[in-house]
Amino acid sequence: MKQQFLRRALGGALSVGLLMQPALAAVTPDIPQGWTTPFSDVAEGDWYTPFVSTLNSQGVINGYDDGRFGPNDAVRAGDAILMVVKAAGSGNQPALEGAHYAAGYVQYALDRGWLTQAQAAVDLNAPASRLYIAALAAKALGLSASTKRSPFADVSDGYVTALYQNGVVVGEKSGGKRYFKPDNSITRAELSVIVWQVMSFDDYIHFSSHVLEKLDGVPVNRYDNAAFVKTDGRMEYVGGDRASLAGVDVSSHQGTVDWAKVAADGIDFVIIRCGGRYYGSGKVFEDKQFKSNIRGALDAGLQVGVYFFSQATNQTEALEEAQFVLDTIADYPVDGPVVFDWENIGTDSARTDGMTSAQVTAAANAFCGRIKAAGYQPMIYFNQYIGYLLYDLDQVTQYPFWLAEYTDKPTFYYHFEMWQYTSSGSVDGITGKVDRNLWMPKEAPVRPDRPSQETEPGEDEEAMPPSQDISREQS
Template sequence: MALSRVRIYRVFSIFFCTLLLFTWSTATMAYSDIDGHWAEEAVRRWRDEYGMLPGVEGRFRPTAEVTRAEVAMLLDRLFCYPEAAVMPFTDVPEDAVYAGAVARLAAAGVLLGDGEYAHPMDTITREQAVTLLARAFGFDLNLAGSAADTYVDADSISDWAYDAVSLMTAKGYMQGNENRFQPKSTITRAEMITIFDNIFGQVYSTGGVYSEYQYRSVVVNADAPVLLRNMTIRGDLYIAHNVTNPVTLDDVVVQGEVRNFSGAEILRFSALSEPTPPQDSILYASRQIPVVDGLARNPYRGEQFYQDERGYMRYDTAHYDTMVGVDVSAWQKDIDWDLVAEQGIDYAMIRVGNRGYTEGGLKLDDYFTQNIEGALDAGLPVGVYFFSQAISAEEAREEARFVLDAIRDYELSFPVVFDWEPVSSDDARTKGLSAETLSAAAVAFCEEVEAAGYTPMIYYNLHMAYLRYDLSVIDGYDVWLAQYAELPEYYYDFQMWQYTSDGTVPGIPGAVDLNISFVNYAKDA
């Protein structure tokens, strides 16, 4: 019997990544129970593109609790683990569809089980899932930190899961509900596929040449050569265990880690390595500011910034689809948007309004309607921002709802921005606001915006970043950096840079803020 099991696992392993779609024959069937479900988009993408977590008899069963075996199959399909000589568990039938996956993950040290038992059909708990994923992703749990302590139910997290929960929380891969992690709770199939969708932006399962901006991590598990060209990957790059052909990175920036699980050669050409070198602290305002672990560093090279013939800031690289924009408010008064659109301006950020810094009332910008309609009519992609003076998360949510109500009849493609700035006045209601409260307010605003289907963003300058915000709390949201300088000196990554408040653009009276966006949000909308 032992010999036959060895042969089964070896043969099945060799062809698993190719045959799994056939084995999971329902992967290509249309599901009758996900139309209108909150996870519909993620489910369809992972089914249609990657053949993951199939349903049964045309039903995906999004609310069903996911089992340990199903998670093992997901990870095995994604990372294509090498063959396993033996099955170490006595409760896994030889002919079970998940047997090969369980054996391979066990051999790789990912699925440890409980002695001789894998408990494959048990529903997986949140802390079990997090631990399994952390091992599969190759994370060093010695660097986990203590982010798990931020949950009010941290004491109920098992000791063996604490480091994994901390690390996955710090990376933004797992979140609690009302600041509770609920470690012993189970996970539904919809929730599990959404976790994968939030972590991975693309899985390259076929050989070829690929060039596209990736906001999340990327997996290469193709059995043919893969060339990634002119690409920025804002997460990690994973080379799956089965890859034997070279993976070529031609002018590729990986802002996370390159995690090569295979013996495949990685060839690099003209790669932008580390424009901002790692360091332990940042000198700002005569202070040494500790570096926040886990935050992506500034990837931009100073020598690639230049001014074009109109005097606009540009960035010379194929990595970023850069755009030049203006941000405006009632201060600019009447704007000729058709003329602005003829001046090489690619997008506009328009102020929706503000909260009063003493009485706290919400006010619509006097020129908001005129500006947003004028910019859209001129064919410009538009985003908006709100000048916040929130002193609590609830006030920030109120501001977000105010903004969402104002923009509901307009088509936005650029972000909706939380712009909180200190006011130099003894009457300012925000005076003395803590970093904890401010950061919670920013997150609350962004959560409301994201839930409504828009891209959230946070605006700040160096002072706000280094001295006012808790960057570990607001990490994960796009950043609009304000620094009026020839080059951006911010240590961490950002997606938009307001580089001057003294720009001139025909069609806009007086001075105007000029910006460069390193992301073409209109293209990705």
């Protein structure tokens, strides 16, 4: 019986994705409108139908001459390699005289290091295993083998782990463990998922084990990663189209700071915690080092912004926090960003547990709107998890983002103006570790002429414990 699976070559330079357990897929295509199955063994309720229907409607895959698709039939190694390599942008590879029809694709993968000599010597007419295709797909995608612990109970291969970390494979959960089933043969249904992943991989954001749709209207990160240069722990952006300002952010956790030494160590700006809200009681407090920090930073000639650690559960509380900030900084010439820093706790039960994206986004808009109306520049701080999974970023694009991502090259998909690139930096004048930041406004910020008014230091009614930034009140 003649098998017709790949009807035509996959065009374009495509990145390869792989999802071995489509039933657990983070993203599944819709069955094309008006599509009716030409296959006797593919029905609307089958897990693979969305993938098969999408590819069939595009003329990518077909079935057997007898009208079957054969979803559970094993795929030969030659066919699987051919399809993955074509999806990776090989184009049509010429047939090698006297060799298997897929030999040209095997050689293409071998030349690029996607297959080893031993892997290239596989029997191309034998079924391909999941592990074999996973390693090929990961290498074609440009992923390095992960050194982290495998999430799967039945395989420790670094390429499979890398695919999981990039949200490409999810496996199958059973009895509290996750299984990859590396020795199982790839079926035609599963290979359909691979092909669909190949064609759609670049249409999604792959973060951790999440696959996310790209948001319309949110500016994309256009930074040139080669222009991020780190020297002696200090990051610079030398792209030329933006300012590159070095900064730190501090709270009572840093204790007493020698701001003259900080300024002399090449620091241009500081973001000072002016206060926060306890995640247990919900009480608002002023950071006990705020007055000392802001007077010292201003006297040292640094550009000063502030942040508020928010645990607002609604817009009313966010407005209360914004007003607290405005009252707290009223007597100081704050000329840097005023930042809304909402964080999920995770390590303890908190009053913000279970908040929805809509609630967090509404709180941010309320806070930033009040700050902007008072004449300051609002900014929103988040790490990748909160940015991708908790905020509706398309609803807060009027405010710049401050990203926390502790890497040498940022991977966040959307545009950000400030980057907290490490939490373990060192700066002269600050004892212990400190967050270091890179601020990249389109133009160097203009510092308004606001006269400073000296205020007498007062006792804090309540403050966060100095050993950590997010905590309940001390009993």
